[in-house]
Amino acid sequence: xxxxxxxxxxxxxxxxxxxxxxxxxxxxxxxxxxxxxxxxxxxxxxxxxxxxxxxxxxxxxxxxxxxxxxxxxxxxxxxxxxxxxxxxxxxxxxxxxxxxxxxxxxxxxxxxxxxxxxxxxxxxxxxxxxxxxxxxxxxxxxxxxxxxxxxxxxxxxxxxxxxxxxxxxxxxxxxxxxxxxxxxxxxxxxxxxxxxxxxxxxxxxxxxxxxxxxxxxxxxxxxxxxxxxxxxxxxxxxxxxxxxxxxxxxxxxxxxxxxxxxxxxxxxxxxxxxxxxxxxxxxxxxxxxxxxxxxxxxxxxxxxxxxxxxxxxxxxxxxxxxxxxxxxxxxxxxxxx
Numbered sequence: 208x209x210x211x212x213x214x215x216x217x218x219x220x221x222x223x224x225x226x227x228x229x230x231x232x233x234x235x236x237x238x239x240x241x242x243x244x245x246x247x248x249x250x251x252x253x254x255x256x257x258x259x260x261x262x263x264x265x266x267x268x269x270x271x272x273x274x275x276x277x278x279x280x281x282x283x284x285x286x287x288x289x290x291x292x293x294x295x296x297x298x299x300x301x302x303x304x305x306x307x308x309x310x311x312x313x314x315x316x317x318x319x320x321x322x323x324x325x326x327x328x329x330x331x332x333x334x335x336x337x338x339x340x341x342x343x344x345x346x347x348x349x350x351x352x353x354x355x356x357x358x359x360x361x362x363x364x365x366x367x368x369x370x371x372x373x374x375x376x377x378x379x380x381x382x383x384x385x386x387x388x389x390x391x392x393x394x395x396x397x398x399x400x401x402x403x404x405x406x407x408x409x410x411x412x413x414x415x416x417x418x419x420x421x422x423x424x425x426x427x428x429x430x431x432x433x434x435x436x437x438x439x440x441x442x443x444x445x446x447x448x449x450x451x452x453x454x455x456x457x458x459x460x461x462x463x464x465x466x467x468x469x470x471x472x473x474x475x476x477x478x479x480x481x482x483x484x485x486x487x488x489x490x491x492x493x494x495x496x497x498x499x500x501x502x503x504x505x506x507x508x509x510x511x512x513x514x515x516x517x518x519x520x521x522x523x524x525x526x527x528x529x530x531x532x533x534x535x536x537x538x539x540x541x542x543x544x
Contacts, residue, residue, distance in 0.1 A: 208273065208277070214264060220259065223286060224251075224289075225249070230245050230338065234330065244293055248292035251292055286314060286342070290313070290339055291307050293335050294306035294332070313342075314342060315343055316424040317424075317425065318522030318523075319425075325430055339424075345388070387456075388460070391456045395451060400417030402448070406438065406444045407441055408436070412428050417448075423452050433523050434527070449519045458473075483514070486518060509525055517542045517543055520543065
C-alpha cells in the first residue's frame with residue numbers, strides 16, 4: 208500500500224529540489240550571497256526524492272481510496288518538511304521549529320512569519336517564501352495530481368480528498384480538471400504581477416506580491432506589507448486580485464464554458480461578493496463615524512483593502528489596523544471565520 212504513495216512523494220520532493228536550484232541560480236545571478244544554501248538544499252531534496260522514487264517503483268499503478276487519503280496527508284507533510292531546508296542552510300542559528308513554522312505558514316497560505324525584519328533577508332529567501340505561498344495557493348495536492356498521469360496513475364481519489372465540494376462534478380475527467388485549474392491560476396498570477404509592476408512596484412516586488420496576492424498567502428517583502436508603498440493604485444490592484452483569487456478556480460473554467468447557470472457555484476460567488484461589499488461598506492461608515500479617518504474616501508480605501516485581505520485570508524495590510532478600536536478589530540476577526 209505504501210509503495211505507490213512513497214514513489215509519488217519522491218517524485219514531488221524531486222520537483223521541489225529542482226525549484227530550489229532555480230532560486231539558487233537566481234541568487235547566483237543577482238547577488239551571489241546565499242546561492243549555496245539553496246544548492247545544498249536542492250542536493251538533499253533531490254537525493255531524498257530520487258531515492259524514494261527509484262526504490263519504490265512499481266508496475267502496479269492503481270491508486271486505491273485508502274492510498275488517496277495517505278497520498279493527500281503525506282504530500283503536505285513531506286513538502287513542508289523539505290521546504291525547510293533552504294532556511295536551515297541559510298541560518299544555522301534558526302531552530303527547526305522556527306523554519307518549519309515558516310514553511311508551513313507559506314504553504315498553507317497563513318502568512319505569519321518568524322522573521323522580525325524581512326527586509327534584511329536576501330532576495331533569494333524572500334523569493335523562496337513567495338514560491339511557498341504560490342505552491343500552497345494552488346494546493347499541493349491539486350498541483351501534484353496534475354502530474355499523476357505522467358506516472359500512469361489515476362488521480363480522482365486524491366482530488367476527492369482535497370476538494371471540499373465533490374458533488375459538483377462539472378467535468379468528467381480529472382486530468383482535464385487539474386490542467387484547467389492550473390491554467391487559470393497561472394493566468395491570475397501573471398496578470399497580478401504585470402499589473403503590480405505597472406502600478407508602481409519594481410519587478411522583484413511585483414513578482415513576490417503577485418505570488419502572495421494570487422495565492423492569498425500574505426507573505427511580503429516589506430515589514431509594513433502593502434502599507435510600505437502608500438499607493439492607492441497598488442492597493443486597488445491587490446484588492447482586485449485577492450477577490451479574483453478567492454473565488455473557486457473551477458468558476459472561471461465554467462465561465463469559459465458557459466456552464467455557469469447549471470452550477471451552484473454561481474450563486475455562491477454572488478453571495479460571497481455581496482457579503483464582501485456589505486462588510487466593506489459597514490467598516491467604511493464605522494471608521495468615518497468614529498473619526499478614525501478624516502473623510503469617507505480615505506475610510507473606504509483602508510476599509511476595502513483590509514476587509515478584503517481578512518475575508519480572503521490573504522493577510523496583506525495597507526495600514527496598521529491594530530490602531531483601530533476594539534470592536535472594529537472584533538469585526539475583522541469575525542470576518543476571518
